[in-house]
Amino acid sequence: MNKQEIILANQQYLFPSVFHYYKEPLVVARAKDQYVWDIDGNQYLDFFGGIVTISVGHCNETVNRKVHEQMDKLQHVSTVFANEPQAALAKRIAGITPGGKLTKSFFTNSGTEANETAFVTARCYTGNHEIVALRHSYHGRSAVAMAATGNSSWRLGGAAPSGFVHAINANCYRCPFGLTYPSCNVRCARDLDEMIRTSTAGRIAGFIAEPIQGVGGFITPPKEYFEIIHGIVKKYGGVFISDEVQTGWGRTGGKWFGIEQWGVEPDIITSAKSLGNGAPVGLTVARPEIADAMKGLTISTFGGNPVTATQAKAVIDYIDEHKLSINAAETGAYLRAKLEEMKAKHPIIGDVRGMGLLQGVELVEDRETKAPAAAATNALLEASRENGLMIGKGGTWGNVIRISPPMNISKSDVDDFALRFETSLKRVTQTQMAGVR
Numbered sequence: 001m002n003k004q005e006i007i008l009a010n011q012q013y014l015f016p017s018v019f020h021y022y023k024e025p026l027v028v029a030r031a032k033d034q035y036v037w038d039i040d041g042n043q044y045l046d047f048f049g050g051i052v053t054i055s056v057g058h059c060n061e062t063v064n065r066k067v068h069e070q071m072d073k074l075q076h077v078s079t080v081f082a083n084e085p086q087a088a089l090a091k092r093i094a095g096i097t098p099g100g101k102l103t104k105s106f107f108t109n110s111g112t113e114a115n116e117t118a119f120v121t122a123r124c125y126t127g128n129h130e131i132v133a134l135r136h137s138y139h140g141r142s143a144v145a146m147a148a149t150g151n152s153s154w155r156l157g158g159a160a161p162s163g164f165v166h167a168i169n170a171n172c173y174r175c176p177f178g179l180t181y182p183s184c185n186v187r188c189a190r191d192l193d194e195m196i197r198t199s200t201a202g203r204i205a206g207f208i209a210e211p212i213q214g215v216g217g218f219i220t221p222p223k224e225y226f227e228i229i230h231g232i233v234k235k236y237g238g239v240f241i242s243d244e245v246q247t248g249w250g251r252t253g254g255k256w257f258g259i260e261q262w263g264v265e266p267d268i269i270t271s272a273k274s275l276g277n278g279a280p281v282g283l284t285v286a287r288p289e290i291a292d293a294m295k296g297l298t299i300s301t302f303g304g305n306p307v308t309a310t311q312a313k314a315v316i317d318y319i320d321e322h323k324l325s326i327n328a329a330e331t332g333a334y335l336r337a338k339l340e341e342m343k344a345k346h347p348i349i350g351d352v353r354g355m356g357l358l359q360g361v362e363l364v365e366d367r368e369t370k371a372p373a374a375a376a377t378n379a380l381l382e383a384s385r386e387n388g389l390m391i392g393k394g395g396t397w398g399n400v401i402r403i404s405p406p407m408n409i410s411k412s413d414v415d416d417f418a419l420r421f422e423t424s425l426k427r428v429t430q431t432q433m434a435g436v437r
């Protein structure tokens with residue numbers, strides 16, 4: 001198929017909800033390491049990594065060699081048969097979870113399924129039903145995961161399943177209480193106590209949160225937030241679920257999991273994306289006593305698939321051997337400094353936030369009113385594309401640029417990014433000013 005045929009077939013044969021970035025969809029033909037090529041042969045520097053998924057570079061040779069070997073040996077058995085890749089992956093993960101305390105895994109195909117599994121596990125373990133999630137969160141696209149999601153744009157289909165309530169998230173740039181950190185005394189976290197007492201049955205099955213809200217626009221809480229939340233969750237009998245679909249595997253820098261940045265030991269971790277570097281794998285890993293509470297029959301046809309399990313373990317080994325979480329911290333700090341420099345020069349940048357190689361740039365029309373600059377964000381995506389750069393978008397108002405390159409990039413890639421990004425930013429602001437004149 002040529003480009004036009006692909007675009008046309010997309011329109012004719014896919015649900016319209018399968019939306020694409022850009023006015024004209026970017027038809028991707030191939031990718032290698034930090035680069036992507038479109039069907040016309042144009043090269044792009046990929047600073048979004050699929051959607052925060054390419055952890056060790058596109059088509060990583062070391063990983064792919066192991067996958068090809070496995071593909072020729074054993075491709076499928078399902079969870080009802082034991083196989084080495086699944087067992088080896090579970091053992092590897094048990095060795096790196098916070099405090100070494102989450103030792104039992106259940107594998108599925110996506111982040112959505114990983115969260116579904118966590119909710120069922122929490123309910124089986126506690127005997128309670130209600131789950132507290134956060135406003136502005138994203139937890140997946142199934143009926144139940146949409147009910148957990150705290151953003152109306154991503155909750156399709158009307159009535160959502162019961163059993164979810166949404167607590168206040170921490171967003172110091174747009175404080176829900178209009179307060180200022182630290183004099184606020186982290187009221188957003190403390191509010192959870194009254195929220196559980198007034199909006200639930202008083203005992204909860206669990207609490208789920210992303211250590212940094214991804215789709216929400218890389219919203220990064222103050223350091224005390226999750227510690228306070230954790231205490232309240234325990235007080236009301238819940239398990240603490242850390243949704244590490246975007247923050248896992250070293251991306252936040254120096255730690256395997258984002259929640260470790262906040263000094264909290266979760267009861268369950270869910271993940272996907274960067275764990276597979278593109279392979280469809282979902283992980284729910286729990287403390288053994290919690291995992292053991294999920295008794296009875298359940299099955300995942302493709303869960304623990306030998307090929308994807310091989311890929312996931314190869315990715316973890318690669319991250320470990322190449323110290324990529326250290327690189328995420330160091331190169332991430334270098335990237336952050338570049339973004340802060342740009343913020344000092346360009347008033348359209350209202351906020352820069354994130355950790356490691358997970359950095360967000362919030363665009364505003366006016367720094368005083370903080371009116372979200374959604375149109376400029378779209379224009380910046382388009383301009384970046386023209387300058388050979390792929391970046392992501394997020395935020396409840398669609399005004400946050402999401403930057404999440406592969407974790408094995410170098411500082412020279414950041415220099416390349418910064419040049420392309422700032423050139424694009426200047427183009428957008430100049431066009432805006434021309435419009436005003």
Ligand SMILES: Cc1ncc(COP(=O)(O)O)c(C=O)c1O
Nearest residue numbers: 110111112138139140214245272
């Ligand atoms: C934090 C978080 N949880 C869950 C999901 C759902 O994962 P998937 O798209 O693999 O189902 C996503 C996807 O973006 C996510 O960002």
